[in-house]
Amino acid sequence: LDVFRTEPLPAAHPFWKHPLITVTPHTSARTLREESIAQIAGKIAALQAGQPIASLAGVVDPKKGY
Structure with a gap:
């Protein structure tokens, strides 16, 4: 399952431990491996160069719940 109310x-939630249910990420597209690797490597390089995390695209904010 990947979509919930x-x-x-x-x-x-009991779905997390239910033996017949697998909870998967809610995504709208297939992940393209090479593009994803390049994006991750670019972010690592930016952080190693001292760029602040807040300036990177796609950073998860746990306070917002995602």
Whole structure:
């Protein structure tokens, strides 16, 4: 399953431990391996060069719930 009425699915939700259910990420497209690797490597290089995390695209903000 990848879509729920409440997202993100609460940590205590029984689906997480149900033996017949697998919870997967809600994504809209297939991940392209080479492009993804290049994006991750670019972000690592930027961080190693001293660029602040907030300036990077796609940074997860746990306070927003995603």
